[in-house]
Amino acid sequence: xxxxxxxxxxxxxxxxxxxxxxxxxxxxxxxxxxxxxxxxxxxxxxxxxxxxxxxxxxxxxxxxxxxxxxxxxxxxxxxxxxxxxxxxxxxxxxxxxxxxxxxxxxxxxxxxxxxxxxxxxxxxxxxxxxxxxxxxxxxxxxxxxxxxxxxxxxxxxxxxxxxxxxxxxxxxxxxxxxxxxxxxxxxxxxxxxxxxxxxxxxxxxxxxxxxxxxxxxxxxxxxxxxxxxxxxxxxxxxxxxxxxxxxxxxxxxxxxxxxxxxxxxxxxxxxxxxxxxxxxxxxxxxxxxxx
Amino acid sequence: xxxxxxxxxxxxxxxxxxxxxxxxxxxxxxxxxxxxxxxxxxxxxxxxxxxxxxxxxxxxxxxxxxxxxxxxxxxxxxxxxxxxxxxxxxxxxxxxxxxxxxxxxxxxxxxxxxxxxxxxxxxxxxxxxxxxxxxxxxxxxxxxxxxxxxxxxxxxxxxxxxxxxxxxxxxxxxxxxxxxxxxxxxxxxxxxxxxxxxxxxxxxxxxxxxxxxxxxxxxxxxxxxxxxxxxxxxxxxxxxxxxxxxxxxxxxxxxxxxxxxxxxxxxxxxxxxxxxxxxxxxxxxxxxxxxxxxxxxxxxx
Numbered sequence: 277x278x279x280x281x282x283x284x285x286x287x288x289x290x291x292x293x294x295x296x297x298x299x300x301x302x303x304x305x306x307x308x309x310x311x312x313x314x315x316x317x318x319x320x321x322x323x324x325x326x327x328x329x330x331x332x333x334x335x336x337x338x339x340x341x342x343x344x345x346x347x348x349x350x351x352x353x354x355x356x357x358x359x360x361x362x363x364x365x366x367x368x369x370x371x372x373x374x375x376x377x378x379x380x381x382x383x384x385x386x387x388x389x390x391x392x393x394x395x396x397x398x399x400x401x402x403x404x405x406x407x408x409x410x411x412x413x414x415x416x417x418x419x420x421x422x423x424x425x426x427x428x429x430x431x432x433x434x435x436x437x438x439x440x441x442x443x444x445x446x447x448x449x450x451x452x453x454x455x456x457x458x459x460x461x462x463x464x465x466x467x468x469x470x471x472x473x474x475x476x477x478x479x480x481x482x483x484x485x486x487x488x489x490x491x492x493x494x495x496x497x498x499x500x501x502x503x504x505x506x507x508x509x510x511x512x513x514x515x516x517x518x519x520x521x522x523x524x525x526x527x528x529x530x531x532x533x534x535x536x537x538x539x540x541x542x543x544x545x546x547x548x549x550x551x552x553x554x555x556x557x558x559x560x561x562x563x564x565x566x567x
Numbered sequence: 568x569x570x571x572x573x574x575x576x577x578x579x580x581x582x583x584x585x586x587x588x589x590x591x592x593x594x595x596x597x598x599x600x601x602x603x604x605x606x607x608x609x610x611x612x613x614x615x616x617x618x619x620x621x622x623x624x625x626x627x628x629x630x631x632x633x634x635x636x637x638x639x640x641x642x643x644x645x646x647x648x649x650x651x652x653x654x655x656x657x658x659x660x661x662x663x664x665x666x667x668x669x670x671x672x673x674x675x676x677x678x679x680x681x682x683x684x685x686x687x688x689x690x691x692x693x694x695x696x697x698x699x700x701x702x703x704x705x706x707x708x709x710x711x712x713x714x715x716x717x718x719x720x721x722x723x724x725x726x727x728x729x730x731x732x733x734x735x736x737x738x739x740x741x742x743x744x745x746x747x748x749x750x751x752x753x754x755x756x757x758x759x760x761x762x763x764x765x766x767x768x769x770x771x772x773x774x775x776x777x778x779x780x781x782x783x784x785x786x787x788x789x790x791x792x793x794x795x796x797x798x799x800x801x802x803x804x805x806x807x808x809x810x811x812x813x814x815x816x817x818x819x820x821x822x823x824x825x826x827x828x829x830x831x832x833x834x835x836x837x838x839x840x841x842x843x844x845x846x847x848x849x850x851x852x853x854x855x856x857x858x859x860x861x862x863x864x865x866x867x868x
Contacts, residue, residue, distance in 0.1 A: 282769070282770075285769075285770045286685040286689035286691065286770065287685075287691060289681050289682075289684075289685055289770070290681075290682055290685050290686075290697065292678065293678050293679075293681070293682045293701060293741050293745065294697060294700065294701070296738050296741060297700065297701050297704050297738070297741060297742065298700075300712065300716070300719075300738045300739070301703070301704045301707060301712065301739075301742075303715075304711070304712040304715040304716060305707060305711045305712065307714075307715045308711050308712065308714055308715060311714065320714075320718075360602070363598070364599070364602060367595050367598060367599050368599070370592075370595055372595070372596075372599065378599055378603055380851070380854060381603045381606050381607055382602065382603070382606055383850075383854075383858065384606070384610070384847065384850060384851075385606065386850075386861060387795060387843075387846045387847055387849070387850035387857065388799070388843045388846060388847065389798070389799030389800075389801060389816050389842065389843065389846070390799075390801065391799075391801050391816045391819055391820050391839075391842070392799075392816075392819070392839045392840075392842050392843040393609065395819065395820075395823050395835060395836075395838075395839040396609040396610075396612065396613045396836070396839055397609060398823070399612070399613075399616065399832050399835065399836065400608075400609060400612055400629060405624060405625065405629075405832065406629060407629065409628060409629075410628040410629045410630065413628050414628070440605070440606065440609070444606065445861065448858055448861065448862065449862060452862060497706070500708060501708050501709070501710075503801070503802055504801040504802065504816075507801070507805075507820065508820060508823070511824075521710075522708070522710055522802075525710040525713070526710070526713065526802075526806065529713060529714055530717075530806065535714060538714065539714060541710070542708070542710040542711045542713070542714070543711065545708045545710050545711065546707065546708055546710075546711045549706060549707070549708050550706075553706045557699075557702075557706075561699075
């Protein structure tokens with residue numbers, strides 16, 4: 277008995293973690309999947325109903341707006357974060373004075389919650405007392421900046437705040453990547469007459485392919501799950517013009533008693549994340565095995 | 568002769584490139600400082616706004632300097648105005664968050680250390696599949712578990728309680744803490760463990776005598792990561808708690824959204840700063856560890 281215990285102790289120690297994740301992650305996702313195929317309203321029902329909730333979902337105007345917003349947000353969020361991140365990383369890599377201070381400034385938003393930063397941006401962007409008033413007081417009397425309350429433009433305020441929060445992080449990833457390149461490669465290129473621009477454009481950036489890949493996956497992941505920032509900044513408004521899938525899901529589940537529909541929307545989000553993550557994990561594992 | 572020619576034109580080139588270089592460096596610093604001001608701008612606005620009176624806010628601009636160090640709105644944000652109903656302030660929720668963060672960070676870190684230890688030093692058949700099984704938990708969108716989690720907490724009788732939130736944060740922290748410790752212990756030579764085993768040391772003795780003493784850096788990384796994640800969480804807090812059991816981020820959001828009285832932006836900003844200060848302090852004091860956690864646990868976002 278004691279021997280058995282000793283022999284299996286490692287597995288026994290592993291058991292709680294495996295059990296908890298098995299139940300709370302895999303079990304729960306399967307439960308949500310099952311509920312998405314039922315006609316559950318306020319309470320879950322367990323008789324199957326087929327794809328009805330998914331049909332309802334894709335016929336819902338609010339869901340279509342959510343998906344549309346998600347695509348716009350993701351595209352802009354990706355482009356700006358990666359471009360700003362790369363520029364800052366390359367510039368910081370030029371033996372800059374006070375690099376540590378600058379790096380700290382670029383990255384501190386990552387330490388704050390989206391609720392805190394959303395509150396700040398909401399105040400800055402509000403048309404009555406924020407940036408708009410600042411410019412008017414400076415003498416630009418016709419200056420308008422009302423994106424926050426403008427149906428067409430409100431989604432871009434979320435981009436502004438989102439990029440502000442995450443660009444420094446992309447900078448950190450690229451800076452770490454650039455620093456890991458051996459000096460010899462750069463020196464050799466310079467001896468061959470390559471200018472600084474060529475060194476980066478032709479040699480270093482192409483070497484950063486894995487970093488691009490990682491940033492892409494992380495940023496898409498952040499944007500699919502974005503919820504807090506929208507709650508803090510616009511609550512999905514004006515109207516439903518800035519709603520997104522994560523907001524749609526929680527509202528359907530906890531405010532509108534559409535449990536089945538919210539489960540279907542959650543599964544759509546799950547599949548979107550899986551479509552990005554599975555190739556990533558696969559390539560990471562292959563890289564690790566190749567080593 | 569040719570060599571000479573080459574070197575003189577090279578000198579010219581060098582002279583020219585000296586000016587271009589100087590220009591480039593100025594440009595470099597200009598861009599870097601421009602972005603630094605973009606990043607610092609909201610923090611600056613938050614701080615100065617929190618120090619102004621509402622009168623000053625209406626008259627001045629976002630950037631204008633407060634007339635003095637007026638911490639009144641900080642006091643209101645933290646302790647309220649002292650009239651009963653409808654007077655929401657952050658103090659009780661701040662303590663809620665502390666009561667939630669400390670046990671959740673402790674449990675998730677401890678479990679992660681144990682699983683990381685087993686997965687690297689007591690390997691068994693199929694252990695890499697177990698690791699993958701746990702790792703997948705880093706990636707799921709939490710929307711896919713919100714509904715069953717709400718029901719489970721209800722069934723356990725711990726919905727809308729700190730205990731419930733501790734459970735939620737512990738469970739969904741395990742994949743990350745496991746990842747951190749596993750990746751750290753992989754680089755610890757297994758010979759150490761093997762030698763100790765031959766000397767008759769058992770499972771726990773090896774962990775506490777050999778692994779734990781060298782784990783300080785990864786414990787710091789993990790604790791900082793978990794602390795930041797849990798302190799800043801809003802989704803779980805707002806879904807599984809309300810009213811008096813809410814953590815600080817939920818309370819902050821409710822305070823800012825409440826439309827009962829005239830908007831007091833100075834109090835809003837003071838509240839936001841109070842809710843952000845703990846993680847900001849950790850970041851400033853232990854930035855190195857913060858970044859290390861970020862780059863290895865970032866899959867979560």
